[in-house]
Amino acid sequence: MEKSRVLVVGGTGYIGRRLVQASLAQGHPTFVLMRPEIGLDIDKLQMLLSFKAQGACLLEASLDDHASLVAAVKQVDVVISAMSGAHIRSHNLKLQHKLVEAIKEAGNVKRFIHSEFGMDPSKMDHALEPGRVTFDEKMELRRAIEEANIPHTYISANCFAGYSCPNLCQLRTLLPPKEKVHVYGDGNVKVVFVDEDDVATYTIKSIDDPRTLNKTIYLRPRDNILTQNEVIVKWEMLSGKVLEKIHIPADDFLASMKDTDFPHQVAVGHYYHIFYEGCLTNFDIGEDGAEATLLYPEVEYTRVDEYIKQYL
């Protein structure tokens, strides 16, 4: 079967750059949106040029210029958006409505993957303020996509390993703790950690797959479904050092949201749902979903031990 032509929007971002690489690696004709608004951002430009050197085609278009966006979308079969949506970096999910409008007008797109790549927003009706904005906006996008009858796949990628594994799930740092570690409650809630390159690999695998059409694909690599305690033990075994554990009751953790900056409030809310409530693993995948490692058993995913070894 001929490989679909893929356009990545947000291709220089944290997950976007991996989607571009995975699309190229899996042999898709790969296009990357090059926005004139990048201005003097030479790092972005050089990354775009490196994609071009690897065989990608750069398409100049702006989300603020509908005609340019329609023209870009018309050149491909699949559009994947990796628009920013993490407040600790930047958050512009709503801009994707412009992409939906362009896809609607172009009328040729066989699959659209909008920027989700996290918890399943359809399971987060009850989410806490202010972090619920992430889920509300992702759901608004879903409604727009479905109302426009755009063929789609939703990717529920769970926790990007880089944000939550080497730091043993601590907030405000990406590095492993040296002496003490904060443990959420009893630390026994099951969480799912996924290597970011694997997120991209599974996403690209799904785009030409009829089994994933109009479904949610959950990334639940079995060996990476771990509790916080299990992640800590893995690090202790690797580093040869036992850390002091400080258990934080749920109420104290939630209270830490008060009088702090907005991105941290969002992060505390999300972590509460993940590490206390178990929102990544407290439901079974239904008829409207499928699990990525079962669909694509040939992918050798990265285990948490292997991932955190880099930080020794």
Ligand SMILES: NC(=O)c1ccc[n+]([C@@H]2O[C@H](COP(=O)([O-])OP(=O)(O)OC[C@H]3O[C@@H](n4cnc5c(N)ncnc54)[C@H](OP(=O)(O)O)[C@@H]3O)[C@@H](O)[C@H]2O)c1
């Ligand atoms: N599961 C997890 O643990 C986890 C963690 C973090 C993020 N996420 C999710 O992953 C997705 C992507 O997040 P990310 O951290 O990879 O994003 P990011 O690197 O912060 O940004 C991605 C891209 O968004 C585009 N962008 C940002 N501001 C823009 C603007 N004003 N106008 C037009 N384009 C703009 C840029 O595209 P260009 O390349 O065109 O400049 C940027 O490279 C989000 O849905 C987020 O919620 C999940």
